[in-house]
Amino acid sequence: MSELVFRAAEPADLxxxxxxxxxxxxxxxKFSRGFLQWQYYDNPAGPPLGCNIDDGARLVGHLMGIPLNVRRRGQPVTVTLIMNVATHPDFRGRGLFLELVRRVAEMSAARGHAGVVGVANAQTIRAYETRLSFQNVAGLEAHVEFLPQRTDMARALATADFAHRWTDDTLGWRLKNPANPLKIVAETADSLIVEGASSLPFVRARGAIPREGLTARGHGLAVGPGVVLGLTPAGTSRRRLALPIPERLRPSPLRMIWLNHDRPGDRLDPDRILFSFLDFDAF
Structure with a gap:
């Protein structure tokens, strides 16, 4: 077996x-060359930053993060969003996952990003929290709705500790996911309603984003069942004709995680987060 080599991920590795x-x-x-090219290198927020592990000619470990422009307590910053993590089955149980995350976090800090955000599943949340010092912010709420929930976006943005700063460019890029093209299906006074395919049959993935600063518009109505996955600041949204999805029925309960580069002990308030499937490509 060759000595493992850790190095920066490159387009030639796709x-x-x-x-x-x-x-x-x-x-x-969903994982194809075209999908990863779109996800990693077409992102208008900036180039990705990631780490690969080679064992000779074999790629045996991979973690990639992409820039995400957000408001952190009202201030515009860029953070690193963890997208994909994988280790070869022959190399599991050797701590490669932990080393990949540590190295990408170091890259993120060196680039000047404010922190690292991601979504962990039941298998990884303990490692992120206890071994890597990430904050276990909150479990993502999930429900199926038959009418879109009403969100006071102005109030949500004003109170949020963490919220995506959308632009026409980043929204246009997000809609062009080659594995799951999305569509703006409706709008309200302050929101755009976006839908795509979900993992549930006959149910669309649905999310709302602020219209603030966007020229894109939606024409029509969001009709039929939609699955909503994410977080909204407490008291800013109201569900209508909706049923919560019990954790036991979810394929993998998901939790938002956060690491602040500037102040490692800083904590996001779980009741002040605006975060949806559109922010982390859940489907």
Whole structure:
């Protein structure tokens, strides 16, 4: 066995990354060269930052983060959003996941980003929290609705500790996901309602984003069942004709995680988060 080599991820690694993601997530069919090119390198917020691990000619570990422009307590900053993590089945149990996250966090701080954000599942949340010092912010709420929930976006943005700063460019890029194209299906006075395919049959993935600063518009109505996954600041949204999805029925209960580079002990208020599936590409 060759000595493992840790190095920065590069565009030339895409084909081997697709192969590794297929080994790590055999039932996920979205990972293709075109999907990763879009997700990593077409993002108008900036170039990605990631770490790969080589064992000779084999790619055996991968973690990629992409820039995400957000408001942190009202101040505009850029953070690193963890997108994809995978280790080769032959190399699991050797701490490679922890080392990948540590190295990408170091890259993020060196680039001047304010912190690292991501979504952890039941298998990784303990490692993020106890071994890597991430904040376990909150479990993402999930419900199926038959009418879109009403969110006071102005109030949500004013009170949020953390919220995505959308632009026409980043929204246009997000809508062009080659594995799951999205569509603006409706609008309210202060929100755009966006939908795409979900993992549930006959149910659309649905999310609302602030219209503030955007020229894009929606024409029509959001009709039929939609699954909503994310967080809204307390007291800023009201559900209508909605049913919560119990955690036992979710494929993998998801939790938002956060690491502040400037003040490691700083904590986000879980009741002041504006975060949806559109922010982390859940479907």
């Amino acid at each position: 084909d081997r990354t697709v192969e590794l993601m297929g080994l790590g997530f055999p039932v996920a069919h």
